[in-house]
Amino acid sequence: MAAPEVEVAVAARYAPQHSQPAERRYVFIYQVTIRNHGTLAAQLLRRHWLIWDSDGSVREVRGEGVVGEQPRLEPGSAFRYASSAVLATPVGAMQGSYAMQASDGTDFTAPIPPFTLAMPGILN
Numbered sequence: 001m002a003a004p005e006v007e008v009a010v011a012a013r014y015a016p017q018h019s020q021p022a023e024r025r026y027v028f029i030y031q032v033t034i035r036n037h038g039t040l041a042a043q044l045l046r047r048h049w050l051i052w053d054s055d056g057s058v059r060e061v062r063g064e065g066v067v068g069e070q071p072r073l074e075p076g077s078a079f080r081y082a083s084s085a086v087l088a089t090p091v092g093a094m095q096g097s098y099a100m101q102a103s104d105g106t107d108f109t110a111p112i113p114p115f116t117l118a119m120p121g122i123l124n
Helices: none
Strands: 007-015 026-036 042-053 058-064 077-087 091-102 108-117
Touching: 007 091, 026 091, 026 108, 042 077, 042 108, 058 077, 077 091
Parallel strands: none
Antiparallel strands: 007 026, 026 077, 042 058, 042 091, 091 108
């Protein structure tokens, strides 16, 4: 059996229209693209996120699927979704993983690489 080959990419942006900096509420919208480069179909079962604020606090989020779905990715296909995160600081980071299952019953983890959340102009 070939090892599952699922790639995760994330693009994030600050959402000023939903943020309230005076109240320490910084909202970021991120779009996730999950691509199946393997030869077997794979289904996303669960998510696990770590979310850091720049003040050192960390939140852990676990749950079934993403945006109410447990998408099945056929070989060569991709699944995209958007979600959001609320931080208490203007800079933070996220990373995580998806628990997945290949069509042959093999369980595997697809890592979500770390990415930065930052208000425009806050980082050089």
